[in-house]
Amino acid sequence: MDTENNLIELIKSRKSIRNFIYEKISNDTIKEILECGRWAPSASNRQPWKVCVVIHPTVKRMLAEVSKYGGIIESAYVNFVIFLDVEKGGERVKDVQSIGAFIQNILLGVESKGLGAVWIGEILKNKDQVNEIFKLPMEKFDLMGVIAMGVIDEPMVSQKSKERERYPLEEFIEFY
Amino acid sequence: MDTENNLIELIKSRKSIRNFIYEKISNDTIKEILECGRWAPSASNRQPWKVCVVIHPTVKRMLAEVSKYGGIIESAYVNFVIFLDVEKGGERVKDVQSIGAFIQNILLGVESKGLGAVWIGEILKNKDQVNEIFKLPMEKFDLMGVIAMGVIDEPMVSQKSKERERYPLEEFIEFY
Numbered sequence: 001m002d003t004e005n006n007l008i009e010l011i012k013s014r015k016s017i018r019n020f021i022y023e024k025i026s027n028d029t030i031k032e033i034l035e036c037g038r039w040a041p042s043a044s045n046r047q048p049w050k051v052c053v054v055i056h057p058t059v060k061r062m063l064a065e066v067s068k069y070g071g072i073i074e075s076a077y078v079n080f081v082i083f084l085d086v087e088k089g090g091e092r093v094k095d096v097q098s099i100g101a102f103i104q105n106i107l108l109g110v111e112s113k114g115l116g117a118v119w120i121g122e123i124l125k126n127k128d129q130v131n132e133i134f135k136l137p138m139e140k141f142d143l144m145g146v147i148a149m150g151v152i153d154e155p156m157v158s159q160k161s162k163e164r165e166r167y168p169l170e171e172f173i174e175f176y
Numbered sequence: 177m178d179t180e181n182n183l184i185e186l187i188k189s190r191k192s193i194r195n196f197i198y199e200k201i202s203n204d205t206i207k208e209i210l211e212c213g214r215w216a217p218s219a220s221n222r223q224p225w226k227v228c229v230v231i232h233p234t235v236k237r238m239l240a241e242v243s244k245y246g247g248i249i250e251s252a253y254v255n256f257v258i259f260l261d262v263e264k265g266g267e268r269v270k271d272v273q274s275i276g277a278f279i280q281n282i283l284l285g286v287e288s289k290g291l292g293a294v295w296i297g298e299i300l301k302n303k304d305q306v307n308e309i310f311k312l313p314m315e316k317f318d319l320m321g322v323i324a325m326g327v328i329d330e331p332m333v334s335q336k337s338k339e340r341e342r343y344p345l346e347e348f349i350e351f352y
Contacts, residue, residue: 004288006182011215038342039187043297051349059352094297100276112183121219121270173227176235
């Protein structure tokens with residue numbers, strides 16, 4: 001079945017992209033990608049996510065300044081700054097898992113469009129400064145990660161091989 | 177582009193399935209579905225997941241006994257009992273997000289095969305009893321959820337409409 005092979009191909013081919021060329025991505029494309037996140041499952045269907053979509057160079061610069069990966073953030077056409085909306089959420093572990101499902105759907109959406117992205121978690125250590133940029137109160141919005149997305153810089157797509165490695169299935173599954 | 181439309185279709189059509197007919201699913205199919213999880217991204221590529229694949233009726237019964245949704249667990253051909261492997265993990269929030277991405281890839285894999293599944297989080301409240309079934313020490317393996325999977329019982333696929341609802345994009349995104 002086509003859908004089946006396409007999905008497995010898509011899941012396997014997706015990888016972190018850190019080098020972008022500067023090229024505009026339409027708001028329609030951006031919304032279609034976020035639409036993939038929108039349909040993610042969440043505990044009790046709480047959908048506890050909020051996204052600041054950062055395209056403006058000044059805001060991007062501010063975000064870049066609070067991450068070790070500022071260069072990537074600035075060179076990406078758009079950054080999705082993803083928060084857990086605490087008031088929509090309920091149980092912490094399940095909400096954080098739901099955010100993981102949301103992010104993965106977005107990353108697959110990026111891949112399906114032939115665009116590139118990297119999921120930046122390092123910025124969580126400066127979450128107070130990120131909330132400050134968007135004037136979001138810490139107790140209501142808990143930073144979960146940033147996805148930097150752009151048009152792939154083709155000659156740079158080679159990847160450190162270590163990062164693409166995965167344990168074999170037998171390493172982590174057991175049949176009962 | 178085909179891949180693009182297929183993905184969005186797949187993501188939107190996926191929903192919780194709680195009614196299964198009893199029909200064998202091959203180990204190859206099960207492994208192909210877990211392979212989708214295997215390629216999930218994770219913080220620092222730590223891949224902090226462990227899965228107990230429960231097919232045996234006695235083990236399924238034991239699992240069913242510690243969940244309010246025991247009926248679903250027993251009627252599913254297979255249950256994936258998913259743990260965070262604490263020793264592989266590093267930072268808690270990022271590891272739990274990675275598990276969310278892992279689970280979502282598996283759910284999409286199930287959908288792409290035309291099978292049905294439901295992600296059960298309720299069982300987390302009895303995590304000590306679940307670890308006991310598999311003789312897994314609590315400090316090393318932290319229960320993250322169960323995916324009950326089987327062949328869809330067609331006449332039962334209708335869904336409470338509330339669960340399929342999603343907030344509009346405008347509810348949770350802001351452009352900067």
